[in-house]
Amino acid sequence: MKKNIKISVRNLIEFVMRSGDIDNSFKSTNRALEGTRAHQQVQKAYGKNYKAEVSLKYIFEYEEYSFEIEGRADGIYRLESTAIIDEIKSTTHDLKTIEKDFNPLHWAQAKVYGYIYSIQNDLEKIDIQITYFHIESEEIKKFKEEFTQEKLKDFLISLIEKYIDWAKLSFDWEYIRDESIESLNFPFKTYRNGQRELAVAVYKTIKEKKNLFTKAPTGIGKTMSTLFPAIKAMGEGKAKKIFYLTAKTITREVPVKSMNLLIDRGLKIKTIVLTAKDKICLNEEVKCNPRDCKFAKGHFDRVNDAIMDIFLNEDLIDREKIKEYSLKYHVCPFEFSLDISLWMDVIICDYNYVFDPQVYLKRFFDDLSYNYVFLVDEAHNLIDRSREMFSATLNKEKFYELRNKFKGKHVSIKKKIRKIDRLFDSLKQESNIVENFKSKQEFTEFYFPLKSLLTSLEPWLIEEKDDPDYEKVIEVYFDIVKYLKISELYDENYITEVKIQEDGMRLKLFCVNPSSLLRESLKRGVSSIFFSATLTPIDYYKNLLGEGEQDYHIRLTSPFPRENLSLLIRDNISTRYIDREESYRTIVEAIKTFTSVKRGNYFIFFPSYLYMKRIYEILEYDGLNILLQEQNMNEKNKEEFLEQFNNDDDLIAFGVLGGMFSEGIDLVGDKLIGAVIVGVGLPGISFERDIVKEYFNETTRKGFDYAYTYPGINKVLQAAGRVIRTEQDKGAILLIDDRFGTTKYRKLFPQEWKSSESVKNNKELSIKLQRFWNK
Template sequence: MEHEIRVSVRNLVEFVMRSGDLDTRFMGKSRALEGTKAHQKLQKSSDENYTPEVTVKHQFEYEGFKFTIEGRVDGVIEDVEDIIIDEIKTTTKELKLIDENYNPIHWAQGKCYGYIYATQNNLDKISIQLTYFQLDTEEIKRIKKDYSIEELRQFFYQLLDKYLYWAKFVKGWVNKRNNSILSLEFPFKNYRKGQRKLAVAVYKTIVDEKNLFAQAPTGIGKTISTVFPSVKAMGEGYTSKIFYLTAKTITRQVAEETFCILNDNGLKFKTITLTAKDKICFKEESNCNPEKCEYAKGHFDRVNDAILDILKNENLITREIVERYAKKHRVCPFEFSLDIAIWTDGVICDYNYAFDPRVYLRRFFDEGDGDYIFLVDEAHNLVDRGREMFSAELYKKTFLDVRRKIKDKNKYIAKILSKLNSYMLKLKKKCDNKDYYILDDEPEGIYGYLRQLITESEDWLAKNQDVDGYEELLQLYFDAHAFLRIAEFYDERYVAYVEKVNKDFKLKLFCHDPSYLLGEAVKRGNSAIFFSATLTPIKYFRDVLGGKEDDHIMRLPSPFDRKNLCLMIASNISTRYKDRENSYLNIAEYINEVVKGKSGNYMVFFPSYKYMTSVIEIFKERYPNFSLIEQAPSMTEEEREEFLRQFKPDYKETLVGFAVLGGIFSEGIDLKGERLSGAIIVGVGLPQLCLERDIIRDYFNDVNGKGFQYSYMYPGMNKVLQGAGRVIRSEKDKGVVLLIDDRFCYSSYERLFPREWFPYIGIKNKKDIPYYLNKFWNR
């Protein structure tokens, strides 16, 4: 069977011929727009012999491959005696510095277009013209060369032969990969309860090109149950690439381990884990400047060799492996990893790379719909992350601070910043005595000023990189771009508001309903599998994550023995904000009753730091015999790891860890066996009352009458389920969960309980706890 390769002229030429430095220093984002306008200006000013934007496509067989090479010619000029392919290039260089040897890639593109056009139209000869347009002066320089079809054919196939080396490598790999998939069996002796059902549902969803929303409790083996059928579907031609999308580093590691297990069982499959630029960069500042970074200088001279080296020698390409090869070949690790991703079968990365309009991977998703599979892990996190990705904000103080820095350097920029500050002041007055004001309409008045700021800043930023104030203006420039980018999506799912923040003041475009934009982002692939242990209620998640009525949904029960969980609810305590002060002593006593029931490690989750520290003070004073550790705000990675290291299986005394519900320790951590004996959850997890939560509430009250549920109750209960889910992580785990709040016994909350929480033990008096715990631990 012939192997099909589809590639654009531009990508073919740039990949084979790229060379020189990687330089991502400021060039000006609107230069691309100016370039487009220059193209259009030149095309419109041409005579009737000029046909702009001519699509060309060449399909042919060569060396066992079926090639489709396509592109769009800027212009075709039909002269009396000649046909001319016009390739337009914009530049900021002086035209006298540009001659016919200026850039071989420009000629290569033109010659490829010329060859395809001449072949399609049975021409013996054709002319290639490079038209250079100087953006600042609008001067034009044209360089024209005549070619015979034979000269162009030779050039085209020389280029293709260089690409062919890669094509043959990929063909060989895909055959090897697909043969391994064919013989691949599920890597474990038996399926766990519910595991096969999930795997079959994932496979069927991919074949049907639908989306699946699956609540799969801990212990089912969600990752292998989604990855294995996706890999099988790839072997049958249903996808060319799997994107495993996560919210946290720890879940990326689980995905890596899963592909490792499959590879150990005979699968030949290449994956890469993408790491954010600022984390993987070898320099203190992630600024790709060839004058300051040896990895950026000459990057393109070496990067193809680096890609080939890593692909020949590695299958599971982690951050550490990327860094090792990047140092070996002296290339930028971040850009290197993005290039590797083109050639791998799977990409493990953050949600942003697929969904965020400001940073998604354009090399995959800008060409329209791809045949990709999105595996969205811990999908409950995507709701708030979606709101964050599709929202944007600007601060008044920033305009003033940058103006102070820039006023003596550029009066035009300073003037625009003054106008922006005045605009914000007008909005601030609308707050009157309140801390916020929700605008009636979109704040279109600021858009013009932001566009002016961008235009005026570009030249200054391009020429003043070492001047004081540069970094601050550059950041504001990017913030203004991001704000205008998000403004393009503004519709009934958005609200604009202004709010006082400490001594500052912000304007925000807030996407309170990300469902439509997430749904559109998912269309960049064929199928999306949204899965989590806590998608409750599942129709709510399907709704807010952009699902449709005909998308598949499934809820799986826990595979663990219900007898291993002792679930108690203390329904005689209110943790509502107004009652908290009166609850501190009671809660401390309840914690004591649980943790003295059996020596071990326990976690106690609170709705806020303030609540947590208030209870800790009393607990320490009354029960000094226990070891205590507590979560601190903004912990470093090392501090987090040290916190978790305290939960040892061979404990000699009881350890009580205090943490915040919905924080870094209430989900995504795996303390199996004796590392965790129980969890106590204080409150129903309601998000803190705030303007944005109220906006969400009011919006969904109008849409479906479920404003409180969508804004507060469902997100809160998901935090509770995540916290409780830390306790039973494997078949052998045994543990206790105590929920403290009278609302847990309301029918509206009980309806959100997973099946394995029934029957639970209602506690009216803390003195009853020892009886139930003694019975449970000694069973």
């Protein structure tokens, strides 16, 4: 039986034939936007016998391997006795400078398509044509050559022979990996309560190629309960790769630890952690071209050797390993990491590598359909993140600032900028916009001027890289590119909003409901597992995260002993904005009582920085050891803040609900014994939140809940989840807000909070805490 290896034509060509430098200097992004127009122009010239975007697939047997090769030819023109394989390339280069051998990769791709088509259609000879379409002048230049089927077969064999060592490496590794998976046991002696149930549900979901929405409290061991069954499914051929997706860098530490544990138990598997370009770059500045970066120069001449070395010697590849091998081989660490990922089994990365329409990993998702599995950690974060990914903004002031830039020989650019500037002014006047404005309609009159400006800016951006204002210009360029890209997605789930602010007028395509776009993104894999301790209420998250009719959901209860948590509620204090001045002193006394019953480290979470600082100003003279979260803390500040919990045993840390310390951190044992949560976590009232409210009032009649209540209770649950992290932890939580006593909020409490107790004053609070701590 032949060993099957599946690869796209593009990946085969680029991997075998790549050489030279990385050069991410500005190139026309507009070509992608104009690609459809290029194809249409070419198609018109040929007529009805021309077919565009033709999918081709072929199984080529070589030695003991069966290569399943597939891709899409840009166009095929069928003649009576032969055919033309047309590879279309849009360009801004002067067509006079483009010769036949302009880019060998263009010919290579077309020749592979030519071989597949000729053998499937019994053609002894076939024409291969490269068509260059100039996006500004719309002129076309073609190069055509006739090839015999035998000659094209020889070319494909030459590619396969260069790739065969990598194919053997990949196939041999899969055999080693799958053998280790078969003998792999769950890494702990026993399952925690709910852990086995979750693992079984994940395996079943992947097996059936569906999606699962999981509300799994802290302590169940969500990471291992999703990774382990996904890996087991991989060993049975049900998953080609596993993407473990996170919202924040810090949350990647947990899956890394889990993979290390499984590797220590005998698992043979290749895992990589992808790091953002700006965080892993070895150059002084992130400038990916051979002029400014020595690692970009000749990168493709050395990168395959680097991949082979790291693949043979490392199983878990993190940021430090990437940097180590990048220095050894003198290659770009970011591009190197993306290249290695093609050979990895488990990829730990940010949400945007799968969902963001601007930056998702096209090398995985554009050419082939594989059994990819997505494990979406802390899935409650994906709603706001996806709204951000699927939205786009234009700032009028940025255009205004560029107007004077383009004088003299760039008058045409200035005129186009002025036209867009006037469109902003007309919009403001005609819609009588004073501060905020919204519409269900697109302002389509912007689209053509924006596209026209892009076309004019491109030659300038290519030629004027040393201009002092270059970064400002390119920022506007990419703002336009994203805006036009998002405009293609605009439908009933969008609202167009206009804001007049101190920094100018903003026009935004706002994705209010990302569910349909997320649902489309999930088709890049065969199964997705959404999990979080705070997927409450689960129907809200299923609705917005793109649930399908056949998908599953599961709710699990906390595995920790109920008696280890004391949940107390001061539901006779209002923290509403109009009542805050009167609440400060009462809250200060409640905090002092709560933290004085037992010496230890506590976290106090507030609805805003302003509220937090006001309480701090009252408390700071009481001699307490208070640590205050600051705005815009960097990674070093954050580490120093958390280190205090290791050094102190009488710390009162002040933080903000929904901030960097209210989720994704582990302070186990005596590092944290209690938390006070002030308020119900409602997001601040804003124009955009009110847009969400109105939209969902029309569709679900739960507008306020979708915009404010549910995101707010999520912040509360996340903050409360910092207290009990292991079975040995014991801790207390105090919720302060009268709304926590209402039926509406009680229904949102998780099962383990059903034994909560109300306290009416500090004396009662102190008595209940003393009983709890003295048990």
